Amino acid sequence: EPEVTQTPSHQVTQMGQEVILRCVPISNHLYFYWYRQILGQKVEFLVSFYNNEISEKSEIFDDQFSVERPDGSNFTLKIRSTKLEDSAMYFCASSEADSGSYGYTFGSGTRLTVV
Amino acid sequence: SQQGEEDPQALSIQEGENATMNCSYKTSINNLQWYRQNSGRGLVHLILIRSNEREKHSGRLRVTLDTSKKSSSLLITASRAADTASYFCAPLYTGANSKLTFGKGITLSVRP
Numbered sequence: 127e128p129e130v131t132q133t134p135s136h137q138v139t140q141m142g143q144e145v146i147l148r149c150v151p152i153s154n155h156l157y158f159y160w161y162r163q164i165l166g167q168k169v170e171f172l173v174s175f176y177n178n179e180i181s182e183k184s185e186i187f188d189d190q191f192s193v194e195r196p197d198g199s200n201f202t203l204k205i206r207s208t209k210l211e212d213s214a215m216y217f218c219a220s221s222e223a224d225s226g227s228y229g230y231t232f233g234s235g236t237r238l239t240v241v
Numbered sequence: 242s243q244q245g246e247e248d249p250q251a252l253s254i255q256e257g258e259n260a261t262m263n264c265s266y267k268t269s270i271n272n273l274q275w276y277r278q279n280s281g282r283g284l285v286h287l288i289l290i291r292s293n294e295r296e297k298h299s300g301r302l303r304v305t306l307d308t309s310k311k312s313s314s315l316l317i318t319a320s321r322a323a324d325t326a327s328y329f330c331a332p333l334y335t336g337a338n339s340k341l342t343f344g345k346g347i348t349l350s351v352r353p
Contacts, residue, residue: 169343200349217283220244229274229286230341
């Protein structure tokens with residue numbers, strides 16, 4: 127069964143450093159998403175991406191965050207200057223069409239620890 | 242808020258019993274989806290029910306939708322220890338951009 131692949135599975139970074147989280151969505155999917163989950167809290171929406179541009183973003187997704195689809199397969203989330211409160215699990219998801227017809231497929235996540 | 246409200250917050254049952262989880266939402270929807278999350282893992286899509294459907298089955302899962310009450314329920318029959326996880330409902334509201342939002346979920350524990 128097709129999977130969404132995320133790398134790395136765990137990243138430790140120093141406060142103020144830039145991090146790039148990588149995702150390979152399912153190949154025929156058109157919609158891409160990033161979510162995050164702080165330990166013990168609910169899964170929060172960050173951003174959705176379609177047709178090479180952001181379609182929606184949350185309040186969390188401020189100027190420190192950016193997304194990119196640099197080629198036909200990868201979808202990345204960049205945090206420019208990490209803060210301690212950015213420590214969380216980050217999940218990438220993709221869907222074949224908008225979620226009116228299909229569910230999302232999530233990756234296993236990247237655990238980001240900012241020290 | 243666009244998220245669904247799940248009930249109960251926690252549920253503990255014996256293996257072999259059925260588990261019923263409920264979800265309420267606010268306004269009209271295109272569809273409602275249920276997801277499962279094992280500890281420390283990503284969400285797994287379980288089932289999607291459209292607004293014009295009332296009941297849907299998938300293996301041991303049965304989902305119902307009552308649009309007049311703005312509620313849905315997820316029934317897991319003959320539960321197994323491996324069903325232990327958190328379960329989330331995610332309504333897709335009419336007119337919303339295509340993104341799902343998730344609530345606090347239901348923590349299901351199935352005792353062997």
